[in-house]
Amino acid sequence: PDFYAVIGNPIHHSKSPLIHKLFAQETRQDMQYEAILAPLDGFESTVRAFQQRGGMGMNVTLPFKLEAYALSTRLTDRANAAQAVNTLKFIGNNDILGDNTDGAGLMQDIEINQRVSIAGKNILLMGAGGAARGTIMPLLTLKPRLLAIANRTKEKAQVLQRQFSAHGNVLSGHYHDFSGESFDIIINATSASLHDELPSLPEGIFSKESLAYDMMYSQELTPFLRFAQQQGVIKLVDGIGMLVEQAAESFFLWRGIRPETKKVIEMLKNKGH
C-alpha cells in the first residue's frame, strides 16, 4: 500500500484516519493512513522520518500549519494566500508541495452541501487567526457583496482587510462595530469554542434566514451555534462537513480521484462525532 498520515499535537482525537480509510475503500485505492503525534519541537524531523519510511503525503493539523508552510518547497496558490499548509505531497526526494484545502472544504460545504450560495451575500467572518485567513481568498473568489472581518483584536482584522481588499469588498472591526448590520452568512473561525467561550456578538447580526456556520464541531451544539439558535437562526451548521470536504480535496491532490463525501459526512454525524 501507499502510506499517508495526519500529523499534529494532540492527534488522538483526529477523525482523518477514519475519513481517509472510507475514501480509500470507496475509490479502491491501496493505501494506508495513520495518525502521527509529533513533539511540539519536532515537526520537521517527524515529517522527514515518515517520508523516509515511504510516506507519500501528509495532512497537517494544529499547531503545525505554519511550520508546514515553511517546510514546503513549492506552494499552491491557495496555500500561498492562506500562508498556511494543511496538506503535504512529497515529490521525489527533494520536493514537498504544500497545499491548503481548508478553504475549499468550507466553500464546498456551504455551497454544495448546505446549498447556500456566497455570490452577492453579506458575510461576517469571526476571527483573524490562521483559520480565518485561510477562508478569505476562497470566499472572495465567489464574489460576496461584502466580507466583514470581526476580531477581538481589531488590528489583526485590519491587517487582513488591507491584505485582501484588492480582491473584493472587505471591512474590518471589533464585533460591536457591526452592531445593527444583518448578515446572510456568519462564520465562526475563532478558537473560542475550544475554551467553551464565545466572542461577544452584538444584537441584530442574525436574521431568521441566516446561515450560522461554526468551523469547530463537538457532540453538543457549540456555544456559537447555541447563541445563534437563541437569536432565532434555523440554519445551524458545524465543521464536520468542512472536515470531510477538506479531506476529500487532499485525497484528490494525492490520488487524482475525488471521493464521494455525502455518506462519510452522514456516518460521522450519526456517530455523534
Ligand code: ATR
Ligand atoms: P487559529 O489558527 O485557530 O485561527 P489563532 O491564530 O490563535 O488560531 O487565532 C485564534 C482566533 O480566535 C483569533 O481571531 C482570536 O482573537 P484574537 O486575535 O483577538 O486573539 C480568536 N479568539 C480565541 N479565543 C477567543 C475568545 N475567547 N473570544 C474572542 N475571540 C477569541
